Amino acid sequence: MTEITELSDGIRGLLHAVERVDEMEDSIKLEIKNLTKMFNDHEGVHDINLTVHNGELLTLLGPSGCGKTTILRAIGGFNKIQSGEIILDGKDITALPPEKRPTGMVFQSYNLWPHMTIYENMEFGLKLRKTGKAERRSMIESMLKLVRMDGSEKKYPGQLSGGQQQRVAIARALVLKPSLLLLDEPFSALDAKIRAAMRDELKRIQQEAGLTIVFVTHDQEEAMALSDRIAVMSRGIIQQIDTPTELYDHPQKEFVARFIGDMNELEGGTGEKAILVRPEDITLRPDEEKAPGALTYQGRIIDIMMLGHYLKVIISTGKDKEISAFVKREEVGDWTPGETIAYSWRKRVTTIEG
């Protein structure tokens, strides 16, 4: 009897596993296969493969000119690609023009049409979809409420601040219930404080509306704060796709290690490559004591900056070379700039390839 129960449990477990695999497959929202779009010999993206899951916020992150916007515009239909496939919700949309794609795009700026009121801006796409008047009104109102812009229906875009305009632009995209929301550096024209607030807001909207988002930015802090996964790009290829934590702790390539977060480069032993260490993994000791750790180095304090709970200590390690260390306030003695200090590392970052 017990055997049978065990067996049925086993089968049930198996079924569960199968179901989970099914779910995983169902949960693919967007698939990009072998996408190539070159503007000339050295500008563009080459052989990009990318999968975005349902409900995910995936960020394309990289320095300007790395090709992140090219991929986003290809998904939106604004770039004719040379080869590859774009599959959204299981359908090949590669050949469709932007107006036929179920994607919604928000650009860095100049999204709204200045000759129309906010309401008319929102209404434009709904009218094209032959949505009834009463339904339009209720959809627009609830969407403006979602982005906390209710009451601005009669205003013109010129009467709103930059941040408000971007909210409306997001609402205008969302009111059409896009299958996938594409954001092209939507906050980078805003000032720092508003940018941070908009980030939180976007995260809230995404969770409330259950959105799948592809987000493009060059700001790694923004990417880390927002994303479920980040695709770090440089020179037209994706260097690594991972969660923010994985990227920070286990970057596979040196480019990623240096691009994500702050990174120090310490001299390795003879014949060894440079050692990459995060500022928080540096240990500082007064010069007389030997700092614990594998290798001990010496440097001169250039500056000590107060960052709340932590202090950021900048140390000169040689000619034109400096490192920074995050140290807890209680660990810092009465050090002053100019003083010589000993330091070592607790943990290093190792990349698979250079």
Place this chain on the structure above:
Amino acid sequence: MKRLYYLLGKNKFWEYILFAVFILVFYGPLVNMLTLSFAGKYNYPDVVPKTYGLKWWQFILSNKNLVSSITQSLILAIVVTALSLLICLPAAYAIARFQFKGRTLVRLSFLLTNAFPKMGIYTAMAVVFYKIHLMGTFTGVVLVHIVNTMMFMVWIPSGSFANVHIQQEESARDVGAGPIRTFFHITMPLAWPGIIVASLYTFLGSMEEAQGSLLIGLPNVHTMPSELYGIIMSYADTAGSVFAVILLIPALILLIVFRKYLSGEAMSKGFRM
């Protein structure tokens, strides 16, 4: 005078004098024309007429040929403006948006029609028009007028189109509008100022164009300016004045109606290289 000089101060005084001269030079002839058109009795070197009346207005308005030339000119101007918009706006848009080879050359080529002596171009056109039987036809005159206004009709709207942000067009495509709907609902309304200024210029230019209309249009097509030549030659100054005032009316109405679009900005954008 001395009292006024010290009352206003030196600078202000000369400013007023300059202003008075300006008014006299620019508006004097206009006022003179207006008063002459309402003359009753008038002898030549007099500045103002002896008596006033609507005599000459009656004379002009009872002349069938002249009245029909007014309608002819209005119809012509409307057709020219509409056709010119139809031909030039796509060209203007292409120059503003697409980076094709020889773009600057295409743009500059529109200057050619305005760079050569008009009469030369008209004569050359006349030779061609004879062969294809366009002499003395309405179509022929329309073509002459369009050649004249093409440069403005391409350059000014092109400057306005270039000022419409590409994201605004792309957003429209994104929410589901095709290229044509995007142009008419987004791009064109945003470029209105330039398009209106250019259309005004074309309309008024067509209303007052005389040389080409005379050469190509006569003897069948009589426009107001070409009739004006005849009036000035064969009647008293006062008749000419009346006709000139009539010619002025559409210009005044258009300028008043569209005055909020008439900024130097729209113009200057079109001429930026």
